[in-house]
Amino acid sequence: MTNFSELNISESTLRSLKRMGFEEATPIQEGTVKFALEGRDIIGQAQTGTGKTAAFGIPLIEKIDPSNPNIQGLIIAPTRELAIQVSEELYKIGYDKRVKILSVYGGQDIGRQIRALKNKPQIIVGTPGRIIDHINRRTLKLENVQTLILDEADEMLNMGFIDDINAILEYVPEERQTLLFSATMPPAIRKIATNFMKNPEEVKIKSKEMTVENIDQYFVKSQEREKFDILSRLLNVHQPELAIIFGRTKRRVDELSQALSLRGYLAEGIHGDLSQAKRMSVLRQFKENKIDILVATDVAARGLDISGVTHVYNFDIPQDPESYVHRIGRTGRAGKSGLAVTFVTPREMGYLRIVEETTKKRMTPLRPPTESEALAGQQQLSMETLVEIVQANDLGDYRILANELLEDYDAIDLVAAAIKSLTKEPDDTPVTISEERPLPMRKERSSSRSGGGRREGGRRDFGRGSRSGGGRREGGRREGARRESGRREGDRRRTTRTRRED
């Protein structure tokens, strides 16, 4: 690992990085900062949670002239939450240099953003739809942009977003530096990327596997109708500090979060149909550990950096391997360890194998815990809680109460009652989890499939409700972007179809 001071970074940025607790550059930072400072275009690919934000953030901040009031840097991100998160990290990196950063995204009062834009930010981080909206209102002037960055580049260049990106590019000078970052970059998307870059340097951090080593990956083969009970038992055995459960559709997420709440878990759902205020408040509660379980569609997958996520459960196996990589990458970040469990129905086993081929990592089969094992897990937790309380040595008056009870009752009975009262016993409160249609049957693939075809018949079809099966796939981001930019869905669908053939 390299020290940041060896990377030709200014004193003010070094001070900021130090304050952030960054001591050494991660491999992607080490690999890209030098090229980016030379002005090169870059396609940067590295595993989830390995510091890609600072990899583009540091050189961007270095390039900004704080005495120049124009917008000099533009970052496009696929979701609102990610735009906010990236702007927060840039703010910290640019703190000592006093770089002004603004995030613009749909769902927030546009008047407020217009007023903030008058404050002369030098960097804008935004979602495509809202950026276009501001361009159309002439409230965002991009003619002085020197650096354009696409975070989650493959997602941004994907079918649903490519039109928006092209539209924005019309307003950004051709003479510019372009940086693209993502943990995944399917070949077809990389090809599109090079269309608007100049002789890009591709920096790919080599690793044996596409997912980080410190995530233990398991799968549970089970019938659709058994999934929820198995999930509950796994939660009781694993006792995650913070967990994210991914579902395939918005309905799925709603039903799962309600069902988990009914069974006594602190869970909330997040997906693209919720208001921006609700999405933000759920995310805040999760970050503050007020809820333990976040149930999410892929909306929450990309790029979100929430520290302390110990477990990821894929209640539905994702259709494409890239989604899998991003989903499980919400745990095991910045060197921490994590655990991921993917549910797969027997007829979806082909998808599991495709994921494994892409990530170059085998998942370990997990035997679902029995009800008594789940109960034992809960009892263990209760006992640990009691021991911790005793060890804290702060029982005060409770000892007097205990003595009173001991006059009439047996000590073992009393302790057993304390354990029982803390234990979450099997709960059969009825819940509704509608059956999700399994992914279309897929043969286990041999090694020869090209990356370009991987998304065929992919989730975007579902996103447009064309194969609804009751629970529509999450298409929130794109719908959001469409609403924001006021475009017609038909236009986009046409482009989507053509792109898909690429």
Ligand SMILES: Nc1ncnc2c1ncn2[C@@H]1O[C@H](COP(=O)(O)OP(=O)(O)OP(=O)(O)O)[C@@H](O)[C@H]1O
């Ligand atoms: N050099 C560093 N030293 C210590 N921590 C770092 C360093 N660089 C980044 N981090 C921290 O590591 C975490 C993950 O970083 P980041 O969100 O940029 O990952 P990423 O590569 O963009 O992941 P994803 O592919 O999921 O978007 C963040 O909390 C970030 O602050």
Ligand SMILES: [Mg+2]
């Ligand atoms: Mg990121």
